[in-house]
Amino acid sequence: MNRLLRILLVLAAYGFFKEFKPSEPYLYEFEHETLNISSEDLSSRVYPVWTYSYLIFLVPVFLLTDILLYKPIIVAEAVSYLVCWILFDLPIAKSVLTQQIIEVLYGAASATEVAYFAYIYVVVDRSFFKRATSISRAALQAGKFTSYLTAQLIILLHWGDYYTLNYIATGSLALGFIASLLLPMASWRVAYERRFPIKDGEMRKEEPSYGIFVKRLIMTLWKDTVSMYSNSFILKWSLWWALASCVDYQVQNYAQTLWGSVQTEDTQYNGITEAIVPLVAFPTVLLMEKVNVRWHLWGEATLAVLSIIDAGILLLSALTPSIFVMYGCYIVYRVLYEAMITIAQFNLASHLYKDSFGLLFGLNTFVALVLQTILTMVVADKKGLHLPIREQFYVYSGCHVVISVIFVGAAAFTLTRHCRNGDPLLREEEQTESSSVQEEIRVEEQEHF
Structure with missing residues (x-):
């Protein structure tokens, strides 16, 4: 077994174990029903802490990820997740303060995930970027699917309670911690x-x-940052990354609260719903490796169309009285996001002529978190509008309408300029994406030096 394959397997194992958290689909029920924390406290005092923590920790993470060569940040992610679930298992978990501490640690773990996605690009050649991206993201989806299916079976068949799910998650995260230690350090x-x-x-x-x-x-930190975002291709995909991720984080954070507003004891299928997302996303993400589109030409149009579809999905979620329609909307919304974020990650990594992966992914996520923090403070926080959960989803739907409008304008500009240059929009024989990317990088290197 060659070294690259070993690294991919260990990284995939880490990704699988860190996402194998069966209690996640039932955290709201666990905190509300078992720990007796009110829905009001969870929505306005506990869950917003994750957003603020994520934002605060992300600043040192994106500054240090490239400097520390990724592995220490990955280990920090593993430790943060493990401590989170250990606290869930303790008697002190019943207090709002402990739940807020857990959200702080969860925010730290979320911030350090940047290193997981950036690490692989330092140890593989550019020609393998698309495959490596698909494998690393598919490992996450496999972990989520297995985890959520396990959770649904345990709850549905009464094999255990919410604490059982927490204990299983703690064991899996311990294995993830071990896997993170087995990853080799990237060579400085x-x-x-x-x-x-x-x-x-x-x-x-x-x-x-x-x-x-x-x-x-x-x-060279500032110079590299300016250089990255001076590339119009990187700029447009980074803009979509930040805007779409902002709304996606909110949807994930408050979906269970929305479901809880209409659920009864006979309609608690959170686990199977969360399991279906990675079940569909897993092959979808792997198939992204085979997608060969001229993204520099059709990227904005694709993002505009998908954004308006996302807006309709979230609006339907907010309007429907049916939990099953809500579940279906959530599945479609999350799969579309996972497919497009995989494409965005590959496109961004492929167009960097310097290995500033941690910096780029971190900055994009930082912008997403700044926007999400503003959205949380205005929409969900007690100090803001503190909207009811359905009205919050009206706002999230409107955010996707804004994203669509932005990229409709960008698509019109790109396609018009392309036609004026006399280039056909469709070609019988397409130049492969990888070869065009390599040529673009070569030109950028010449301009830089």
């Missing part, structure tokens, strides 16, 4: 050579060391 020397290449025939002015690597990373 390889990262240095890829991040700071020299022209043919030139000699380096000084012998590289890890200290010099860190120093140069810090010195």
